[in-house]
Amino acid sequence: MNIRLRINGKWITFTVKPDEFLLDTLRNNQIISVKKGCDGSTCGSCTILLNNQPVLACSLLSVRADESTILTVEGHAEEVEKIAVAFGKEGADQCGFCNPGMALMIIALKQSHKNPTDDEIKHYMVGNLCRCSGYQAQFKAIKRYLEERL
Numbered sequence: 001m002n003i004r005l006r007i008n009g010k011w012i013t014f015t016v017k018p019d020e021f022l023l024d025t026l027r028n029n030q031i032i033s034v035k036k037g038c039d040g041s042t043c044g045s046c047t048i049l050l051n052n053q054p055v056l057a058c059s060l061l062s063v064r065a066d067e068s069t070i071l072t073v074e075g076h077a078e079e080v081e082k083i084a085v086a087f088g089k090e091g092a093d094q095c096g097f098c099n100p101g102m103a104l105m106i107i108a109l110k111q112s113h114k115n116p117t118d119d120e121i122k123h124y125m126v127g128n129l130c131r132c133s134g135y136q137a138q139f140k141a142i143k144r145y146l147e148e149r150l
């Protein structure tokens with residue numbers, strides 16, 4: 001069956017199976033900034049913005065996303081660049097595998113919370129796992145980005 005998605009501003013038609021998940025649809029069509037980091041919907045690496053809400057692409061059937069608007073990091077290049085600067089300044093960059101999903105979650109956090117407390121930031125980001133860091137440098141980088149100390 002065919003579905004239509006508006007990805008980073010461009011409408012694209014995909015042929016999908018009824019039981020296919022959105023993560024596979026995206027990655028099978030060279031949208032590989034969306035990462036697969038687990039088999040149990042537990043890592044957050046596949047986070048995308050679906051109709052401006054953060055969603056795990058590995059948990060959503062592609063057919064359920066038909067006619068939706070999707071943003072990946074390529075669709076938020078300006079904010080992602082600022083996040084990268086903040087991560088660099090705080091020494092929060094390691095292998096980078098978790099970064100795309102984390103960046104989209106950070107953008108969603110900024111859009112939904114005006115001045116988040118430390119606890120709100122930690123709570124919001126709890127589903128985005130990083131296998132390399134101890135999270136402290138990333139936490140400082142998120143605060144730096146939100147406070148626009150770039």
Ligand code: FES
Binds near residue numbers: 036042045046056
């Ligand atoms: S791939 Fe791990 S939560 Fe989706």
Ligand code: FES
Binds near residue numbers: 131
């Ligand atoms: S930097 Fe390696 S998984 Fe997060």
